[in-house]
Amino acid sequence: MLSKHAERKNRLPLRIAHIGAGEWSRYAHGPALERLAAQSVVSLELICDLQIERARQFRDLFRYRLASDNIHASLAEARPDVIVCTVQPAATAALVKSLLPLGIPLFIEKPPGVSLAEATSLAAASIVANVPTFVAFNRRSIPSIVRLKQWAAQHAVRFARVEMLRTNRLEPDFAIATGIHVLDALRFLMGDPNSIAVTPYLRDNSAACDYSVRLVFPNSAVAEISMMLNTGLRRESYFLSAQGATAEAVLGSAYSSPLCYQGDREWSEERIVSENPLANDPQIDGGFIGEYEAFFRALAESEPSPCSLSDAARSMQLAEAVLTRYSGPLPPLPFS
Ligand SMILES: NC(=O)c1ccc[n+]([C@@H]2O[C@H](COP(=O)([O-])OP(=O)(O)OC[C@H]3O[C@@H](n4cnc5c(N)ncnc54)[C@H](O)[C@@H]3O)[C@@H](O)[C@H]2O)c1
Incomplete structure (x- = not known):
């Protein structure tokens, strides 16, 4: 599976679908992804938020192509190479579980769920789905x-x-x-x-x-x-x-x-x-540019993710x- 993802390494820019247009995304992820888009590392295809007006404002601010309030209904049009999940912690586990079966690499804000039970369940699901994941511990x-x-x-x-x-x-x-x-x-x-x-x-x-x-x-x-x-x-x-x-x-x-x-x-x-x-x-x-670069490098080189859901579950244990x-x-x- 990793080598399938590695095929993308010569296909920059990576098409990004981004879920969660909240406060932290406005501060960190929107600006980082906009900068990477200016360098043709990514193309910002879709921003999705349950609050559609938030998604529209975010699209206009950081120049995404599409805005939506339903990620699964928008995937066919966005055709992402990577999905970025920056929703609030209580919404992370259900969203990530619904995305893992798609087989698309996931970049996920910390924490990986709200409990060790959620984090280990996500880690187990990511192993079954064999999907590269990266949890954004920006430190x-x-x-x-x-x-x-x-x-x-x-x-x-x-x-x-x-x-x-x-x-x-x-x-x-x-x-x-x-x-x-x-x-x-x-x-x-x-x-x-x-x-x-x-x-x-x-x-x-x-x-x-x-x-x-x-x-x-x-x-x-x-x-x-x-x-x-x-x-x-x-x-x-x-x-x-x-x-x-x-x-x-x-x-x-x-x-x-x-x-x-x-x-x-x-x-x-x-x-x-x-x-x-x-x-x-x-x-x-x-560390906001650096964390995207670390994940994209691992994908391009078919390396294991340096901060997968399995690894992140150990931090959740602590x-x-x-x-x-x-x-x-x-x-x-x-x-x-
Ligand atoms: N690294 C850091 O230092 C740092 C700092 C602050 C926050 N964070 C993390 O960033 C993440 C986001 O925080 P925030 O402050 O932006 O949260 P927020 O509550 O402001 O925004 C989250 C957004 O996600 C949307 N959302 C939730 N479920 C959705 C779904 N299924 N589909 C589409 N949209 C959905 C909500 O409508 C909301 O607009 C959190 O996981 C938080 O832990 C990290």
Whole structure:
């Protein structure tokens, strides 16, 4: 099946059908896809939203060919090579399940459903359908996180500290809807942990809470994560430490307040030995162009997706553990 998809590699632009014209798509996916269309990497055939007026405005803003409120009724006209799903998390599982049997590669916003049960069921369905899938954990394509991963490949990381600090985000499902990003990014940087310990910090009059999370990896390395929902600032930072050396990255403006340090740097002998500022291009610094390029590259080269539904289900396992305040070993998933 992969080789069938690889036949498309000499047939750029890839025809895109895009489902979900919401707020995040306006900020991230519309502009990224519009830029890739200007480079003839994609052609924007269809934007679909249940709210047809939203779809029409999105079509006009980012120059899609068609707008519709029914994806299945529009496929014959759009003839997509790739379908992009950026609907709200509660709608993702049913939509993706209806699309997998079409055999068309799927690019899917995170999280892959709203629970581990949905994520594993989607992963299993994608294996049966043998369809390439890519879950858009954009941190994996943010240049400073990519450099951190290169650093981690050259150093034996013993300890990591990650902070996800937000403001006015007292959402009961925060761990799965948003916190999943830092858990996935740690898996990307350090591999799969063996065990998790979750300490919730309950708030008065709110079903939401802050979390302190500790992950232990097979080589005994440890990661500590603070997820704090209402701090008065916004910052997302990653700190990796090895023997006598440290590397850190703080994400750009979508994820960190303007006065925070933003970029990545490496330390040794208490001095900064390497430093990279942001590109000052939100599409690059946010990883939005990079995540499409990563998926299209895998399709063109018949490589497995670097972030398939099967892989993403493992990040959901961690996120659900945080949400349910589970501490203990992390059992392997059925398809791992
Ligand atoms: N990577 C990040 O940092 C980040 C940040 C914010 C949101 N997100 C993700 O982006 C996704 C979209 O978020 P949003 O804020 O744009 O959501 P939104 O609620 O603003 O928009 C979702 C849209 O999808 C449409 N929709 C739902 N089911 C549909 C269907 N079957 N067919 C056609 N249209 C359908 C809805 O009508 C709605 O307009 C979510 O999965 C969210 O987790 C990612």
